[in-house]
Amino acid sequence: MGNDIVVVCEGDAGRLKKYSLELVAKAAEMATALDATVRAVAVGKGLAEALQVVGPYGVTRATAIDAPGLTGHYNSDAATAALSTWLQQVQPMAVLSSTSAHGRDYLPRVATRLKTGFISDAIALTVTDGRLVARRPIYAGKALVDCVVTGSPQMIGIRPNVFGLPAATGGVATVETVTVEIAPPRETIREVVAAAQRVVDLTEAEIIVSGGRAMGSSDNFRYIRDLADALGGTVGASRAAVDAGYIPHAHQVGQTGKTVNPTLYVACGISGAIQHLAGMRTARHIVAINKDADAPIFARADFGIVGDLFTILPILTEKIRKVRSA
Amino acid sequence: MKIGVLVKQVPDTATKIVLTANGRGIEEGNVKWVMNPYDEYAVEAALRLQGPLSAEVVVFSLGPARAVETLRMALAMGCDRAVRIHAETPLDAFATGNALAVAIAASGCELVFGGKQAVDDDAGQVLQIVAEVLHWPVVSVANQLHVHAGNDGITVHRPAAGGVTEVVELGFPAVIGCDKGLNTPRYPSLPGIMKAKQKPLTEQQSRDLLGGVSPHVVLQQFSLPPDRPAGRKITGDPENVAQQLVDWLHNEIKVI
């Protein structure tokens, strides 16, 4: 076994994913404690160039793995075979990767070929006694567990976007391209269908912006729609807004409407009757904007703004657009 | 043809999770045990092919004695027979996958369905491990499927990041992970529940199936997530408060 930590990077359209870069930086930071060297690796066509960006984050050795059968599209069989073949040659001490949709799919397969264990969806990494300890949520985040891979290499998948990106230091990476021999993949990718533009169901929405009676008219709901658009979210409403006829019932969140479970819930001009709270209490983050400082919604909100909706919402929408397009 | 289904008994998603005093597990006293919701799609997928492929559907579960209830549920839904692999304490995904793979190989199944992940450990690994041990191809998440006209393979839709769908074709044998949207699982019927009693349910020991294979992941300590910190409430210049919120969304909770 070597003392390499391999960071498996992902890329798209010739660019490395930001979460891969974050992982590279995190590995570089931990390398000292493990007395290890970090290597970045990417599987697939056309990522050699993209791997250059790891240099400034403390990793100078990068490998683009190619194999006959790898195409621009993800193929579970081919990715599994290519990565595990290469890892069997390299024999690293640890393999870090992201549990993106594709990562979750093929990394357990790679681990099995290497006859080791894999921890998926970690949200924190520490080092104890020279081994990596991963913390991961279980029971849908209702509990956490610290776990260790006792096999070798230690393979851990990290949930995307949990580590921030530190400032770049200005190093330069040398990227090699390695071609490995793999068996022809048994799965055929017949087609890749792009996301259809569709109205997201409230119950499945990740981000919801809801308006209440304080919106005052159906026309004013455009403020809510604009903010939802800017956030890539869906429009919700309180019962009061629905009853007032500002928006159809399909948008109602609460006891007699939909029960939602988004990552972010933005309540605009909603006082927070228990009826409404019952429908959105499991939202991970709650933002409330209301001119009434005593509105019960503030007791549930992680971030509350006391102020005038019609002034704040356009400014907020504009700022979010800027951040997202940057 | 024989079709296998892998099911797991898990706490109902409404269960409040309470840790044991030593922090090495969860209190099971008030837990209501149910079939893993994603596994219901797997059972349904198998049952829909039961007739067209004249298939025997064999349901497998690895777990303690109470896992029998979940197997009975699958039998009541229409599976033909059940195999429980006894493991008194949970095994890691690697050992679980190995034990299941050995049992599946012995059963002669050529197509295996399972839920894309179990809602207890949320790991989503066992199906891929089973496939690897059996040297079969696998699609770990599928929300649409159809069997080819000649019954020689299957086409599935695999959801990928950003709403993209990958249309994947596989020959048999294969392992398919089932996601919400694949189908609407049936309820077991009352006659189904009563008949399930008569259906064969065999038991095997995980240690016999595993030979020398041992787990590779150790769970050290459980903890509960920190309480939601008291929210902040700000007021003042609209430009300024909007900026503070954007910073929070961007830097702290990272949703934008």
Added chain:
Amino acid sequence: MTHGVQGGRFLVRPVGEADPFIPEELSPELQQLRGLAIDFVEGEVIPRDDDIEAQTPGVLPTLLKKAGELGLMMVEVPEAFGGLGLGKIAATVVAEGAAGQGSFTAALMCQTGIATMPVLYFGTCEQQEKYLSKLATGEFLGAYALTEAGAGSDALAARTKAVKTPDGKWYLLNGEKQFITNGGFADLMTVFAKVDGEHFSAFLVERTMPGVSHGPEEKKMGIYGSSTVPLILQDAKVPAANLLGEVGKGHQIAFASLNIGRWKLGAATMGQCKRILRRVVQYVKERHQFGEPLAAFELTQQKIAEMAIKIFLCESIVYRYAGEIDRGVAALDPAGATHFRERAKINEALAIEASISKVFCSESLFECADEAVQLFGGYGYLREYRPERYYRDNRINRIWEGTNEINRFLIPGTLMKRMAKGGIDFLTELTTILGELKSGFATVDPAVPLAVWQDQVNQLKKLVIYVGGVAVNVYGPDIQQRQQILHDMADLAIAAYVADSALARVLKLHRRDAAAAQLPLCMVTAYLARRLPELKMLANQAVANIAAGDAEKYRPYGKAVGKFLHYLPFDLVAARRDIAAVILARGEYGW
């Protein structure tokens, strides 16, 4: 009597001598049946609540058909007719599990109870073959048409008339039945009519038969979604072969069906209590006042605990009843020519217990619904929240299947009939009690677990018999007109049966696992500690009433009553806190 079932005997047997079936004995399959009923209601029925309550055409019948496809209607139908051939215990788990949406519950209970059972118990082979399989699968939806405008509680006063055609092939039915549950869509109805205006009889009437129609939907206080219509019979042409049972024996069918309906109503209302408690527990944990969740307040805990206790008591009587029926049926020859008639007789033997189940469970549900409104406060009064619905929807249960008043009268009335017929030897028991009043009740060893409470419940039964004895002695046959006394006697008898069943259950659990019996024991003792002093007061007032308030006449009675049920000090606050703590942690009572 081949089945060996004798109702009312609980009064003369010491606690625990009978071996009641307890829900803790349910097999895994039966638990799964209940789980299916629960999942179906939560997954298919409750999500359609708005449509059901708006009586959107087709919604309720479609849900009923779906329930039929899953087998929820075939539990008690024999296998020969496409059913599962299971007994009352199985029917109980389905009834309690399927409760949850009042209109749907009413429709389903009507289908599996009073619509199906008359055919099962009284149908000819041909009638059973023709109709049971269809009712079992939901292909046919059924109804039961007894009530008329002038014949409610006095059902035999019906004016609907049946006349045989001269060729002997048909009966022509004329009249109007009212308050027919499922009447708007039922395919088959058991209709009661008097042949030649005299002989009370039952007929199986299909909706497609000529001359059968129904009137408009009634506007009701609750269960808006259930169909309640008048049934109109205008020269309704019913084949002579559709006469159910014999001419002039319709009352047997009517009463046997009601017995079934009463127990079934008990089971369903118990299930609804469980749902209400679950919703209330969720609310009191979420709702904060004075900086604390409502659940942290002592009075909230009292309400939660009292609801849980009621559910435990309901379970104890409903499952006991089901178990006794199944035991009786098991003793019958399944192939006997009169098998199904014998089964109807078993039901009749347990008429008292069926009435108790109806009264006690429907009133428990009413109290749970009322407390749910109270705990929700202002929100409880709003239509948007469930308690307002619980409150309206539950109310009918104290009225239909015989009002609770009629059912109360039936309890002492039937007991006295049994006594007169010698079925139960109350006289010997009364003599023993009078002797004990002189010599004093035997002392109990307080070291024996539960002995003190067993003794209390045994004394309660003796008190019931004593008060009954005094009443009969003073009034003679005239007692049937003394409705207020009958009502008090019924309350005493109901409490005795409930206490007997619940304590017997605890004794059984205690023998199996003393630690696991802790919570049930706490619930039963909390009930007895609160209720026994009230019952003693009730008995005291009853004998004072019988004495017409005359101090001289009252003195011996009062002295006697005073000797029963010595007060046992008990910390109800602590008991309720312990009970509430378990329920709050569990989030529900549990099934």
